[in-house]
Amino acid sequence: MIGNLSLDQLRVLVTIADTGSFSAAGRKLGRVQSAISQTIATLEAAQGVGLFDRSGHRPLLTDVGRVLVVQARLVLASAGRFEAVAAGTRDGLEPELTLAIDPLVPTAPLIDSLRVLSETFPDLPVSFSTEGLGGALRRLHSGSAALGICLLLPDVPEDIIAYPLLRIAMQPVVAPGHPLANLGRAATRGDLEPHVQLVLSDPVDPGGAAYGLTSARLWRFIDLGRRLDFLLGGLGWCRMPEHLVASPITAGTLVPLQIEDDPTPAGGLIIYAAHRRDHALGPAGRWLLHGLRNRLAIV
Structure with missing residues (x-):
């Protein structure tokens, strides 16, 4: 219940809009038509608006009813994601996966792994940060990112576990x-x-x-x-x-340009997948790291 509003009321409203009538909504939801009518009447009274025009053979959504159906769908979808994140956390999945990516890192090689991550964990919130040079490592150290895709110059810090993924020329x-x-x-x-x-x-x-x-x-x-x-x-x-x-x-x-005695490594700069040694990755983070290493890891 949100104030005088319940998810059940919104679910009934959306079901009527989808099925076209109170009776069809009742059949879909396994309720008698009178219960559907009462739910909508209560919703209209609580919100002070008319959702349906009942003057014809079949009730039709009013202008405000059509707008509120769209809002109801958004609220129900958000509630569904809320429940899915909670369920995933109960099952051991991290509530969110935070990734920090250096600005020099090309996006294209990461796309396939991230696409499959989305398909495998469809309700997992994923956050990305791309900051200036050094930002990814700083986020790993602060704990605000679980996994970094980054340069580590001049060396890999002792508190970081890093896996070479690719080189950029x-x-x-x-x-x-x-x-x-x-x-x-x-x-x-x-x-x-x-x-x-x-x-x-x-x-x-x-x-x-x-x-x-x-x-x-x-x-x-x-x-x-x-x-x-x-x-x-x-x-x-x-x-x-x-x-x-x-x-x-x-x-x-x-x-x-060609530069005489250019100090830049001829093979290119190494991009790593990295995480803090004392912060174990959650299931989705481990899955993504495994996928990136399988797809990209350099010898």
């Missing part, structure tokens, strides 16, 4: 109008230093550990998409995940 790029685009050779440190380097940064600790910094002029970004906008605008150079710049390079809106 990093491609240095500039806009075609940028001076570095016309070198005609591999760029040296001396070539790069005078130009703005667009750096993806940890929003909480922007002065923390940094990798691959070459230029003397750094513009720091939290949002990967915003950095790409500045890159396309010719306001600097940077290394970008290859999967994000392949199309702009093909279209000619970005130009690949």
Whole structure:
């Protein structure tokens, strides 16, 4: 009961709308028609509105009745999810699965596992966070995420269990109008230093550990998409995940750079699935981790 409103009243209202009559709703719900009529009369009296026009051969939904049927469906669906989450928790399922994903991580390789997760645990609430660099690890440490899909640089922390999933290649790029685009050779440190380097940064600790910094002029970004906008605008150079710049390079809106003695790993950066060593994953988290490792794990 919610005030003067009950889920049973809403269920009766929706059933009448679906079946087309009070008598049909009674048959579907296993009740006599008089009980159905009384339920709707009580609902109308409590809410102070007329839900049905009874002047014709068959009662018809009023304008407000049609609107409230839509609301009733939403409330009943929400109540169903409420009960399903409670039932899952009684059976040992975590009440929610929270995932933290680094901004550099490509979405496409994760989709199949997440789709099957949704099919396997249809009533499990899943929350995602994608923050600046370092955000996923920070959420794991704080306990606000159960599973991270993230970079772990320079090493895997001792309190984290991590499984390598995939590698992402990093491609240095500039806009075609940028001076570095016309070198005609591999760029040296001396070539790069005078130009703005667009750096993806940890929003909480922007002065923390940094990798691959070459230029003397750094513009720091939290949002990967915003950095790409500045890159396309010719306001600097940077290394970008290859999967994000392949199309702009093909279209000619970005130009690949070659860098002499580039410190970026030739095989690409490793993306891990990770969780805290002292926080065991729940059934859905273990299931997702197993699925990701089966689909993606690198040797």
